[in-house]
Amino acid sequence: VSAVLTLRERFVWMARMRAFEEACLEGAESREIHGELHLGIGQEAIGAGMVGALLPGDAVVSTHRNHLHAIAKGVPLRPLLGEIYEREAGLCRGRGGHMHPFDLERNFSATGIVGSSLGVALGYAYASWMEKSGAVAVGVTGDGGVNTGAFHESMNIAGAWKLPLVALVENNGYAISVPMEGNSATATVAERAPAYAAWARRVDGTDVEAVAEAFAEAVQHARSGRGPALLEATCYRFQGHYEGDFDLYRPKGEKEAALRDLDPLARAERRLVVLGEATDADLAAVRESARAEMQELLAEIRSQPLPDPRGALDYVFVGSGG
């Protein structure tokens, strides 16, 4: 049974997600996070649209850009941010980092290899199908990932065996620098669904209400035992592919227009004001409160120790220390 959230509640989720990403951005700029960092700023409507549709037994397997899906799956923010900040108290004791969070209790994980999330989600889907547990598995990928062989293999297996797999495709228009039209034989990802006997929809992924409705439908389809669902959510990545990306491959005008028209938070704010459900002051307070929450969390994480170098060889094998 999926919880129905109000637009205002989803706006709060989006504000918290953005503030979380901004807290990460700080670490990239300060080099406290010393490796690649991929942020979902601009893609919050998809993360917040997932909230409420999933049950604890469902699984989510995400990508290199995974923070918002982790939050949507209920991964606690403290160990999640701690892991991103490379702390011993992080979700993976600082061994995984921001691209490889594992929360087994919540059936959440991610992989940094584009396309590989789908196969892992397929394993959860197979387990659910064998056990008749009714759980679904969400494999997240992007407009780049859908061109991998792994995507095709996983979708085909899910279709052939009618497994409860939801392929959630965040189509932000660019596979790093190459636009979708240069990469895909089809204009949309959703239109590939008949090849996999999959339910499909394409939705405006910057409209949180539209995403929530479509995602709930996709999950419902997979849960009902009718095979895989393919949900394509279009959006725009406001940051570079990674922090530090000069981002010279996207036309300046396109990015400015996207920031103006496709910011999922601003879109929700405008609608809430038009509907009379919130005032500008209310909404500013929500954003401020989210910022304060994440800043407080960040301050706490900064006080935590980094992993002891003597533990660098732990956890290679089950018996190998740690």
Next chain:
Amino acid sequence: VTPETATRNLNVSQAIAEAIGIEMDRDPRILVLGEDVGRLGGVFGATRGLQKRFGDKRVRDTPISELGFTGMAVGLALAGYRPLVELMFVDFIGVNLEQVYNAIAKNHYMSGGAARMPIVLKTAGGCIGSAAQHSQTLWGLFAHLPGLLVAVPSCPYDAKGLMASALESDDPVVYIEHKGLLLSRSRDFEHGAQVPEERYTIELGKATTVRAGSDVTLVTLGRTVLPALAAAQQLAVEGTDVEVIDLRTVVPLDVATVAESAARTRRLLVVDEDYLSFGLSAELVVRVLESLGPAALERFGRHALPDVPIPAALTLEQAVIPSSDSISAAIRALA
């Protein structure tokens, strides 16, 4: 050995299928995924009878989608299962290596010890005249990637015991069965021919001395144990007493057993059906020298597949794959 087990004349595939069946009975979390593993029972028969016994959910024929179903095994392991994935030929590793070395090998580490990957990647390797794309062994490749255990049985007894251990292991195990052994029967073996019907395991990381000797230590594994024993017999006639050690696993590598022997014989020969360079043979020699000191060996040698794709024609294949004659020559060069 009871009279009854003494009469069993299993082939190696049957020993493997027997082990998988016993383990699947013992642990309902074990399931088998792969091409032709169910209805056919495996192209070499190493999963024969299992689908009939355990059903088509636990013994699942997959499409030719190795990357997809190896990814599935990762998800199943995260969900608490213990999948055995069959990669029909080890040479096909190019299409699913991504999930093997980026997920199966690394997830335990990357999760700070939280995730376990009790997955067996069972795959057929070794030369049977099928040329460059269907004859490799590649255990050195897996051993090079941290996080994978690598088992290579040489006889029916070890095939069953190492499979039981692999399926019991909480770490991922690459189990490389030799195509040249799978259809060989107990009576074809001088070592490890008897296979008890009951369950037993062989500790991963423990080599075994299959022939005691005092003049030269010959270390090998897999099918090459057979020509190595034949070579040792030949050399005995010539007055050289060869100790033959079967490594059984590449990871963990039992350096202690090899070093103990080499310290006595002061002559070490590693014979490897895998490629020569950057592989098991050099690794083992160096580790023995690190363990005993650089002056411990009077002579050492490596006899491995030269760095060349495996040729099709028999005359060319025989020129590159270690045989009893070529092993004998390598021993004479050390003695």
